[in-house]
Amino acid sequence: MKHVADPTHPRYRSLLMRAKIEEAVKAGLLADSALIAHGRGEAFDYLLGERTSESAMQATKEAAARLMAAEHPIISFNGNTVALAAEELLKCAAVMGADVEINIFYRTEERMRLLISSVSKTKESLKHEAPDGFSADEWSRMVESVRILGGEPDGLIPGLEGPRANCHSEGILSADVLLVPLEDGDRCEALVAMGAEVIVIDLNPISRSARMASVTVVDELTRFALNLYEEMKKPGKPDDDWNNQAILDAAVNSVTFTEQ
Amino acid sequence: MKHVADPTHPRYRSLLMRAKIEEAVKAGLLADSALIAHGRGEAFDYLLGERTSESAMQATKEAAARLMAAEHPIISFNGNTVALAAEELLKCAAVMGADVEINIFYRTEERMRLLISSVSKTKESLKHEAPDGFSADEWSRMVESVRILGGEPDGLIPGLEGPRANCHSEGILSADVLLVPLEDGDRCEALVAMGAEVIVIDLNPISRSARMASVTVVDELTRFALNLYEEMKKPGKPDDDWNNQAILDAAVNSVTFTEQ
Numbered sequence: 001m002k003h004v005a006d007p008t009h010p011r012y013r014s015l016l017m018r019a020k021i022e023e024a025v026k027a028g029l030l031a032d033s034a035l036i037a038h039g040r041g042e043a044f045d046y047l048l049g050e051r052t053s054e055s056a057m058q059a060t061k062e063a064a065a066r067l068m069a070a071e072h073p074i075i076s077f078n079g080n081t082v083a084l085a086a087e088e089l090l091k092c093a094a095v096m097g098a099d100v101e102i103n104i105f106y107r108t109e110e111r112m113r114l115l116i117s118s119v120s121k122t123k124e125s126l127k128h129e130a131p132d133g134f135s136a137d138e139w140s141r142m143v144e145s146v147r148i149l150g151g152e153p154d155g156l157i158p159g160l161e162g163p164r165a166n167c168h169s170e171g172i173l174s175a176d177v178l179l180v181p182l183e184d185g186d187r188c189e190a191l192v193a194m195g196a197e198v199i200v201i202d203l204n205p206i207s208r209s210a211r212m213a214s215v216t217v218v219d220e221l222t223r224f225a226l227n228l229y230e231e232m233k234k235p236g237k238p239d240d241d242w243n244n245q246a247i248l249d250a251a252v253n254s255v256t257f258t259e260q
Numbered sequence: 261m262k263h264v265a266d267p268t269h270p271r272y273r274s275l276l277m278r279a280k281i282e283e284a285v286k287a288g289l290l291a292d293s294a295l296i297a298h299g300r301g302e303a304f305d306y307l308l309g310e311r312t313s314e315s316a317m318q319a320t321k322e323a324a325a326r327l328m329a330a331e332h333p334i335i336s337f338n339g340n341t342v343a344l345a346a347e348e349l350l351k352c353a354a355v356m357g358a359d360v361e362i363n364i365f366y367r368t369e370e371r372m373r374l375l376i377s378s379v380s381k382t383k384e385s386l387k388h389e390a391p392d393g394f395s396a397d398e399w400s401r402m403v404e405s406v407r408i409l410g411g412e413p414d415g416l417i418p419g420l421e422g423p424r425a426n427c428h429s430e431g432i433l434s435a436d437v438l439l440v441p442l443e444d445g446d447r448c449e450a451l452v453a454m455g456a457e458v459i460v461i462d463l464n465p466i467s468r469s470a471r472m473a474s475v476t477v478v479d480e481l482t483r484f485a486l487n488l489y490e491e492m493k494k495p496g497k498p499d500d501d502w503n504n505q506a507i508l509d510a511a512v513n514s515v516t517f518t519e520q
Contacts, residue, residue, distance in 0.1 A: 022292055032282055035292055039299020040306075043464070047307075204303070 014042060014050055017084055017222065024083035029114050031106045034080050037182070044203035045220045047255045052227060055250035056219040063179065063199045063215050064231035065238045070177035070197075073098040077150075078105065081181045081221065082115050086122045088225035089181075091131070094142040095232050098179075101171040102150030105184055107163040116151050123148065133233070147171075159190040172196075180209075181221050188212045205251035216244055218251035274302060274310055277344055277482065284343035289374050291366045294340050297442070304463035305480050307515045312487060315510035316479040323439065323459045323475050324491035325498045330437035330457075333358040337410075338365065341441045341481065342375050346382045348485030349441075351391070354402040355492050358439075361431040362410030365444055367423040376411050383408065393493070407431075419450040432456075440469075441481050448472045465511035476504055478511035 009015065021038045024030045052060075067073045075089055075098050082102070093100055102115050123143060130139035153166035155173045164187060167173055178191055181201040185208030192198050192212050200213035201224050210216045217224050269275065281298045284290045312320075327333045335349055335358050342362070353360055362375050383403060390399035413426035415433045424447060427433055438451055441461040445468030451458050452472050460473035461484050470476045477484050 018296060021296070025292055032285055032292075032295055035295035036278060036281070036299035036302065039296035039301075040303040041299075042296065043300040043303030046300075046464075204306075 011050065013220075013222070014045065017220070018042065020083050021080065024079070027114065027118075029083060029111065029118060030079040031111070033106070034083075038080060041182075041203045041220070044255075048203070048218070048220075048251075049254075049256065050220070052219050052223050053251065053254040055247050055254065056217055056224070057227065059215055059217040059244075059247050060219070060224060060227045061231050061236060062239055062242055063217060064228055065236045066177050066197060066199065066215065067092075067096045067098070067179060067228075068232055068235040069238050070096070070098075070175075072175050073177045073179065074149075074171050074175035075100050076172065076178060076180040076183065077102045077115070077119065078182055079111070079115060082119055085181070085222045085225045086119050087126060088222055088229065089179075090119070090123055090126055090143065090146060092225060092228050092232060093146045094126075094139070095229070097142075097145070099147040099149055099171055101168055102148065103164075103167065103172070103187075105164060105187075107166065112151060116148055119148050157187070157190050157194065159193055160187065165190075181224075183209045185209050185212070205248050205255075210248060210251075214244065215242065216247055216251075218248070218254075271310065273480075273482070274305065277480070278302065280343050281340065284339070287374070287378075289343060289371065289378060290339040291371070293366065294343075298340060301442075301463045301480070304515075308463070308478070308480075308511075309514075309516065310480070312479050312483050313511065313514040315507050315514065316477055316484070317487065319475055319477040319504075319507050320479070320484060320487045321491050321496060322499055322502055323477060324488055325496045326437050326457060326459065326475065327352075327356045327358070327439060327488075328492055328495040329498050330356070330358075330435075332435050333437045333439065334409075334431050334435035335360050336432065336438060336440040336443065337362045337375070337379065338442055339371070339375060342379055345441070345482045345485045346379050347386060348482055348489065349439075350379070350383055350386050350403065350406060352485060352488050352492060353406045354386075354399070355489070357402075357405070359407040359409055359431055361428055362408065363424075363427065363432070363447075365424060365447075367426065372411060376408055379408050417447070417450050417454065419453055420447065425450075441484075443469045445469050445472070465508050465515075470508060470511075473504065475502065476507055476511075478508070478514075 025035060073096050075093050077100055127140045127143040130136045149168040149171040153168055155167050155169040156165040157167050175196050177197045179199045183200060188209035189212050197214040199215045200209045201217045201221055202210045205218045333356050335353050337360055387400045387403040390396045409428040409431040413428055415427050415429040416425040417427050435456050437457045439459045443460060448469040449472050457474040459475045460469045461477045461481055462470045465478045
């Protein structure tokens, strides 16, 4: 990992995330366009003050409630998600009993192979790091049960064309609740049209993904993942009257040009 | 050039600029960090509605007035500037009688060589494209007189450390008015401290560069360059009571989360 300014630097986390993305590009996990997408995210997070807003926390709690109540939750990983938050989200997957499905926009066999290998390695080392509240055995079994899908897709997401449509029939195609960080608008729309509940993590509160989602968390991915893990320990009930538009409006209002 | 959606696409210009940056990375002109910086710019421009605001136009007019009145104007080119707007800014340099100085944040000899070669080629072809209002001979002489500095720095910008401080004594060091697109905060601060008037182009109205500048144009670089060229044909007088803070405030207020 490239040298990153010391942890007391006010923008330490942002610089750390940037370094992770640059590292992943060098390792061949990400296309160049991933850097541009990350830069856009940086700007939006900068405008949010690089912290989790109250409305984002509220959406995270709702996400935790829905994922814990799901029959068949799936977490979708794209390249940037793998680079930024694979470990944190695998921990969440272990607790909620979800599988992970790797899906990338610019699909190449080489990049898919590298991503699956990277996530599998992260999973392997995570098995040996039981967090507070879990015995070593129990944790190891929980992590082991998270399947890493994506390598041998046997289904298609209806309404999408090209390699982006590829998915697993036991994964995304049969999920009742889908967690999709950093998703593009077309795919998000197609997933919603499939009838699943879709939880989107997106720093742009007016992106098509953000507006299509059942629950939108306008927050930086790793902050969200850490919060989700905590909220899953004490999940509430899913809110039948969830007003996602109110969350989006609140997110827009938490954007400020304040010097940092 | 990579395929870009048709020109009637509402985000055509933004996609075209993205393609130019990706192309320049592949050609070795830019470091990966240039992509992240471009992504940040994209997000800010998206929030400005990808159009030139009234206050940006006002700042552009002031920039034209000051550059046309300057004794020794210099346009500073970094890598992203070369990739996005070399031709448009060379046209402006020809009209205002400025030299161009190439300065990059992550300076390597190889990248400097590639950038100087790229700008020199652009200059060469520009000589043969006299715009309305100029004879072929006159235009050719005007373009020819624009020097491309940066390759053999013989001076240092006071207050900066490392290769970033390198500059030409006949260029940046002796300029009375400096046009610096997409500049980082440290360098901008050092340039202002040198006593030159500094005109900054920056899509983030609260960046350090934006706040340090004598005149700040919060606009996308190529839109600015095209506007500057038009304004230089009918320049006003520099405004002795120029209120840059008012421009920055107006820029902040023109940011909106409106669906596009």
